[in-house]
Amino acid sequence: MKTKMILFLWTISVLTAQVGPAKELHRNPPRAWALTNAMVHAAPGKTIENGTVVLRDGMIRAVGANVKIPKQATILDMDGKHIYAGFIESWLDVKTVKKDTSLQANWNSNMRAYLSGADLFHPKEKSLNELRSLGFTTAHIAPKGGIFQGTSGLVQLGSSPKILTNNVAQVIEYTARGWGSVEYPTSLLGAIAFIRQGFLDAGWYSKSQHILEKYPDGNEPIQFDRSLVILAKAKNNKQPFIFRTGNELYIDRSSNIADEFDLNLWIKGNGYEYRRIEEMPASFMIIPMDFPAKPDVADPHNALQYSTEQLKHWDIAPDNAAKLADAGFRFALTSAGLKNRSDFRKNLSRAVTRGLDEAAALAALTTNPAKEMGQTKRLGKVAPGFIANMVVTDGNYFDGKSKVKSVWIDGNEYEVSPDPLVDVEGNWTLKEGGHSWILSIKSGGGSLNADEKKLILANFKLDQDRISFSVNADTLLQKGVTRFQGTIIDGKVSGQVAYANGSTGLWSAQFDEAPEKKEKKSKKEKASDLALVFPEGAYGLDGDVPNPKTILINDATIWTSGPKDILKEWDILFQDGKVKKIAKNISIPRGNALVIDGKDKHVTPGLIDAHSHMAGESINEGFQNVTAEVRMRDVIEPNDVAMYRALAGGLTTINLLHGSANPIGGQNVVMKLRWGSFSNDLIFKHAPQGIKFALGENVKRKRSYGRYPETRMGVEQVIRDAFTAARDYKKAWDTYNKDVKLQRSAIPPRRDLELDALVEIMEGKRLVHSHSYRQDEILMLTRIAEDFGFTMATFQHVLEGYKVAERLAEHGAGASTFSDWWAYKYEVVDAIPYNGTLMTNAGVTVSFNSDSDELARRMNLEAAKAVKYGGLDEAEALKFVTINPAKQLKIDKHVGSLEVGKDADFVIWSGHPLSTYSICEQTWLDGKQYFSLENDKYLRERDGKVRNDLIQKILKAPNNGGKKMKAKGRRGNRFHSCDAFESYTFEGEE
């Protein structure tokens, strides 16, 4: 039993020097303490047993086993306690205002860089208490709202929060309000473009201001913009830019932006870093201790709604921090994002039990964030000269059972779970009127025992040091209820007893023994033993794909899609990822190659789809009628299982296009389906840049927020206007670049990502792929292109291309069409499946595309329709999905046919590739095997077992709280097509 000294803290009035006048008299109580006999965790990995910490005036003055205690200090005995440096909560959101009504506001409300998070921090005492109860003494406050969200700051979490710095990092988020919102951007695509343009604008603005100051004459003043000022300053000062990220892909995207603009990158992490840990940038990360709740798998049918990667995430999430620590990342931890913030310690302790190094965890709460946030000399350690921020616990903090007793902030103590004034639990010897009893007290009640008798205490009450209770028993002196009251001092109680008849007497009790504490034995959690696969989830690869140096296929029917046409019972040799030789008989020394028996098999080039939306996380930025600034390469979704399914149908290369919401859409990216690779490695490096345009119904559709154009007439004008603007833009730059005087004294033209892309088109550096249906609009766009001096690369869909095939041929545009789609909308009433044949016969390079994750799996059968409708030669028909799309994308030097020197992208079919009965047996890319029936079988078995084992594990696991995962079993079936206006049209389930 212990008695605790009572401390009175005038926490409100006793603060450090303030600028304001004294309200009544000056208060100057000594603010000095000595915390003695403690286990002092001075720094991660550095512990002082029986240590003393001396604080004075809000600062730590001395720390050690033997330190001199100043006379004015109040000594606090910390026997059995642990002292840590105050923890830094590395992420705390504050919501910001939505609209900047200042005259200095940016054109777009997503630009709020001028805001300061710390300024806007107005916490309720309750939330401060919650943070302090976890040991947090300081918090990194991040403004939330918009895209450029403002500057973060560090605040002391005392009753009157105090700003340590309001200038830590610029916060950025990929905010997009979705289709139907009233402001650009509406999509991830647009958000990224907005960020990139924001950095350019900041640079331009700061340069322009500089020039305006120097040369006020002759330069038209530009509108003030307080966000751009701050942004430019932050960038020039190498201040960190911290990106809020939702998963590992967003970290990658942030890394790309940081590389492009030479930013000091920080990451607000998400818990999924482990998935691509080797691809993560070496930047400071703030990692949430947010683990998902147990998936509901008790009902086997409900369990089907969870994807395998979700089940795995449940198992691996608690190991994320340990994996980052092991890989040497600099990171801090945060309780942000937890469903219940109070689960933070439990989760942290689980992470430590499962293998997170304790010193690393402590560093992640103290020295790491302190260092990154420029507070190395002030925060993060229990050391002289540091701010007196401390956490006092009754045991190891990382053992979930210990308690945070108090925290110290700026040298002021905030009690969290103070010891009770008296601890009465246990057995006492009670004496009353010559009787002796055993008084047994347990959790707010107890009993009075003697010999065989046991009387249950009623009305038990403990108020500070005053105890009272009653017993109903005639075995005591009298019949009726006898009442006891007394005062506890140092393990002794003395007081008065009131008997049933109203008479009184004295009683006393002496503390004998504390109750035995039963240690609950819980099973020690272990780190997940699941192997990671790439991408995570079913069919992810668990190692390098087969990559033999030399591959020889014997005696196959080879559809070259090249000058050699179709070769029956020929051999083909691949080496170092290229086609090496095609001949009637190729022999090579035994054992030097992977030899595949091609008898009865057909080999074709890897199929190419010139119109795809697979592996794109965001498809349309449709708010504006021209969005040439957005890029599909920014939103690649390498986890999209559609790629694997397409590989299983022989597809190897896709043209990932922007949607068709606007006349001038975003920039496309050509990708090779290197399943398992991360975003940037999917990109077809040799492919020229391109862009998507769109005509007709999709772009002129009337929209709720009203957008020009609403007719094909307007569409023509929008495109013409955009190129006219681009021509002016180019002229302005040309003039500026030629004139040295101008460069010195004039405001430079503003770099505009949208116009840059349009200029590139006119310079022939960017291919235009235009969604189109009707002959009028096809003809129209060829005319605009010729007016502005460029040639259309392809018309997409181009279902009435057959009506103006001679024009397409004359202009030199390719036609990438559907095999047989029609009747789904008015502008396709005259679409015919003979389109491909008619255009081919008129000299147009024709391909068939999918515009569908489903159809992309069987492009060979689409090609077969060109034989059916119009009787095209079979080899020519196959070219619709091989060399022709390659030509259209200007990648035919590398892929599209089996010719010596080209990429070893090929497919082995069980039979004739245009037969509905044939199946794809193997798909190779760059000489690597990305799909085979054999490996697919292995993956099915592997993943079936993983799923089953995980479900068993989940069923047996305790409930650890956390956020419920929204089941995403059906994720991956995204019905992207040109009309998909948002990325997540998949159906998920809870």
Place this chain on the structure above:
Amino acid sequence: MKRIILTLIFSSFIFANDQIPAPPQKHPILLKNGIIHTVSNGVINGSILFDKGKITHVGEYISPPAGAEVIDLEGKHVYPGFIAAVSGIGLVEINAVDVTNDHSERGDFNPNVRANVAYNPDSEIIPTTRSNGVLIANVAPSSGLVSGQSSIMMMDGWTWEDATFAHPSGLHVNWPGMGIQSGGRFRMPADKQKKRRQEALKGLDDMIKEGRAYTRLRQTQSRKAEDYHHEDLRLESLIPYVQGKRPIYVHANEVRQIEAAVHWANRHEVKIIIVGGKDAWRTTDLLRINKVPVIYEGVTALPNRRFEDYDQAYKGPALLHEAGVQFCIASSGSAGGAYRVRNLPNQAAMAAAYGLPKDAALRSITLSAAEVIGIADRAGSLESGKDATLFISTGDPLEIRTNVLQAYIQGRKIDMNDHHKSLYHKYQEKYRQLGILEE
């Protein structure tokens, strides 16, 4: 007198015009020297004879009766017309233009509406569909909880009455989603979704109960005032279904929906057919034991779930076949799928590529389909006594590259031109005029 006419199959192509419905068969037609795929009785190298719309003889050698038109097939193939076991064809013209659509009546509960009265025999989609050998379709409405009654239609006729093969073929129910949807746009909150589902399920229970009560009432011949009841078109339409005389087509893809539907059918003693059936392979025992047939819609659909095999949908029919579940293959019966029903044979072929025996694949869109929708006595195979609804093709029509040369519906010789061929010939002419195509 024997008249031997060597028909110029493509002759109609020369004239791009509207397709004219064929008159009734006036004389016997003998197709000889063909490869006759009877479906019910193997492949016969020989002849097929039909008269007055009915097949009268299939055999290796048939001597032409008097007045017969004899066509030498020179080794070409004859197949029974393909049957679309569920389709929106005739009710949908241009899916995105809603005034051209008649597949979705307002409201959740429309058991009484009938498909055939809105079937447009002049739909441009119909000729393009029969051009690929699909000659019969079970045309179904598709909205709400209870969509209405389907009609089995022939792909030719001057009026919807001419084109009707059988009506009604069944009542269509869209089984409510049994999970809670999240993500995507415009999602209802979970509790609201649950409430909606409960309401829908109760609505289905109530429908049968009310239908039963109404049926009993209609069967009483009593003249007593208290037994008199006003007629109710909706309940009236339910009578054959609550009596178990006709099937209820339950559109359900997810396993929980399928199971719930089967239990519902057992509870109410009604006959059901599962339409969709993506997950049917997961619950084959239940389907087989309860003798519930499946119209498998999505051979060329994506797998239902992220972790399912890439060929899960392709091999679905093979799995049902192996498990002994009665099934047939359909193209999507959705409104948007109406124009794609011409690719029905490719769906069957895809199933064959992924495990379904070839003969079962052919059967799955002919005789099996006829059996499931209840017209096997008149269609689905080449047998004497059945309708002469068949076509001549250059080869295996499950292969995309094969072309259908001539179709007959109940012995009537069908105009094989269509909107697509017309435009094809029109624009060939343009390029001839420009000198791009040779004359």
